[in-house]
């Protein structure tokens with residue numbers, strides 16, 4: 384069994400990006416910039432954002448975190464986004480989710496100009512991705528995709544089963560694998576006989592947020608299994624895949640933590656650099 388080392392893959396990707404930033408600096412005499420808006424004091428968001436900033440600096444990007452209290456008015460955030468949209472030193476804008484209830488998430492997402500939408504959440508990017516055109520791609524599914532391609536470069540005709548239909552993961556993951564000529568099935572909470580669906584898969588991507596949902600006898604021998612879940616439980620941090628059981632049948636499996644997580648942040652940096660490059664052309 385191949386234990387897919389997301390930390391190592393992310394570190395390799397960051398090294399590549401670092402070199403690219405040096406070349407871009409030589410060519411354009413400036414470096415890509417990432418602006419992150421963080422609202423409130425939620426601990427997980429604080430940690431994510433700190434990691435994003437640290438990684439951005441590590442590869443030589445300019446980065447700033449703009450913090451607001453959770454009482455901030457929606458209008459203030461929208462105004463800030465509009466300013467960043469026009470700021471030529473800003474290549475990418477990310478508003479850390481979740482947002483306080485009084486702020487309309489969709490309005491925030493749609494205010495970010497699509498060319499700086501490093502999350503790939505803007506309907507324009509969602510549409511372009513599903514039509515197979517150039518777009519920003521959400522960081523987590525992009526990270527999963529790159530890990531899968533490392534194990535299996537040719538995905539032609541493979542059967543992929545996605546567990547979970549979220550806009551953040553399941554749906555964009557589907558588009559990425561379709562583009563690679565996979566036959567993709569999206570499953571969700573109303574799917575009948577999820578086990579039978581999973582057993583058909585050459586590739587399983589589990590992104591539902593149910594601890595250890597995907598069991599050993601749900602997985603075909605030599606399948607590639609990607610675990611997007613991060614579930615806090617009494618037994619500690621668990622993925623959506625029963626790791627011990629599945630590791631006995633799968634060809635390759637991501638651990639939690641240390642699998643998809645580190646790739647997500649590295650892909651955010653990649654998206655920022657890609658937005659910068661598109662803005663220079």
Ligand code: GUN
Nearest residue numbers: 477478479480481502522
């Ligand atoms: N919160 C948790 N994951 C994400 C993400 O990928 N993007 C944003 N903007 N917020 C998040």
